Amino acid sequence: MKHTFSKRSLFYGGLCLAVLAIMAYSMSFLPSYTEMDTPVHRNVAERYMTQAESETGSPNMVTAVLADYRSLDTMIETTVIFTAGVVTYAMIAIRRRKNYIWGGDEDHETEA
Amino acid sequence: MKQKHSSIILEVAYRLLIPVLIVFGVYVLIHGEYSPGGGFQAGVILALAVILNRVLEPADVKKNYWTYKTIALAGMGPVIYMMTGLLSIPFGGHFLEYGLLPLPVHEVERHLYGILFIEVGVTLGVMATIISIFDSLGKVGDPDERGNLL
C-alpha cells in the first residue's frame, strides 16, 4: 500500500508533460472567457436564453434545456443509470447460482 | 424505534434528519422548474434518506432487503418517462411533445406538467438505482461479525 516512486514513474511523468504540452498548444486557440461572441454563446444557446421562459413556462433555463429541448437525451441517460443498477445487481447480489464464475468453492456447498 | 441508539448523535440524526430529507427531496422535485433542482437531485436526496435509515437501523433493514424489488422500482422510472412521451402521439404530436398533452390547461402550462411528469420518472429511477447499488455493494443482508454495517 505504501507508494514509492521508481524509475518507471519518471517515464510516466515525461508522458504527462507531453500531454500537457499538447494541451498548452491547443489552449492558445481557445477563446478567453472575456469574449462574448464565441460560438458557444451564439448559435443555439441564444434561443435557449431568450425563448425558454415563453416557450416552456419554466424560468430555470437549465431545467428547460434538460427536460424539454433535450428530453430525449435525458431519457437515454435515465436508461443508462438503470443499466448500472442492473449490472451491479447481476454481478454481486446474485450469488447462489450454479456455474457461478467468481464465487470460489464456498458457493457450491450451499446448493448441494 | 424499538431500541435506543448508542449515542445521542445517531438518535438526533434518525429522528430529525430523515423527515427533513424526505420533505426537502419532494420540495426539490416539484419546485425544480423555478429554482435550482430537478429530478436527479430529488432522487439522490430521497435515496440519502433511505440509505441513512439502512446505516442506522441494520436490524430493521434485514427484513426489508428486497433488492430485486428495488430494481423493479428503478425500471418504473424510464417506463413513466416513455409513457409521458408516447401520450402525445395519439393527439397528433411527436414523441415527447408536451404541447399536445391531453390536459385542460393552456399550452405553456402543459409544458410545465410534462416536465413535472418526466421528472417524477427520473426521480424514481435515480432513487431506486442508488439504493440498489448501495445494497449490492454493502450486501446489507449480512452484517459483519459485530453486527455493524459500515
Add this chain to the structure above:
Amino acid sequence: MSVAIFFSYVIFWLIALLYVSGFFGMMEHNHLVKKLMAMNLMQTAVILFFLLLGQKIGGITPIAVPGITDIDAYANPLPQALMLTAIVVNLSTTGIALTFLIVIKKFWNTLDESEIMRRMDK
C-alpha cells in the same frame, strides 16, 4: 494583454494540471481503488473546463429574472445541462467500478495491478 485575459489562461493551465495529475495518478498507482479516485479527478477537470467555456463576464445564474432580457447577462445554460448528466453518469460509473473491484478481490484475492498481471501471465 489585460489582467483578466492573463488570469483566464492561468485558469486553463490549472485545469490542464488537474487533468494531467489525474492522468499521472492513474498510470502511476498500482492499487486499483486509487486508480479509480484518479479517474474521478480527470472527470472533475473535464466538467470544470466545460463550465468555464459557458461562463461570461458578469454572467448571473441562468434562472430568468423578470426585467433582465439581455442575453449577455446570463451564463450559458447549455454546458450546464450537459454537465449535469455527466455528473450523474459519473456516479453510476463509480458504482460499477467498485462492483468490479469487489469481484476482482474475490477472484484474485488482491488489488495490486502488477500482481494480477503477473498471475495472469502464468
Add this chain to the structure above:
Amino acid sequence: MMFVIFLSLLLLIILITGLIAVFLPRLFGSGILFSAFSFFVVLAYLLLSAPDVAFTEAVISVISIAYYVIAIRELRKGDLE
C-alpha cells in the same frame, strides 16, 4: 476581476487537495479527503454561476463517499494487516 483571482485560488486548493487524496497511503483517509476535494469543487461550480451543477455535485459526493466507504469495508475483509 475578483472572479478570476478567486477562481484561480480555488483551483489551486482543488489541485492540492486532489493530489493529497490520490497519493495518501491510506485507503479510508483518502476517501475522507476526497470529500473535502468535492466540497471545494462545489465552491468552484458556484463561482462559475452553475447552481444546478453545484447542487448535484454536493448531493452526489455524499453518495459517492458512502459507496467508497462501504466498498472499502468489503475489500478489506480478507486482509490481515
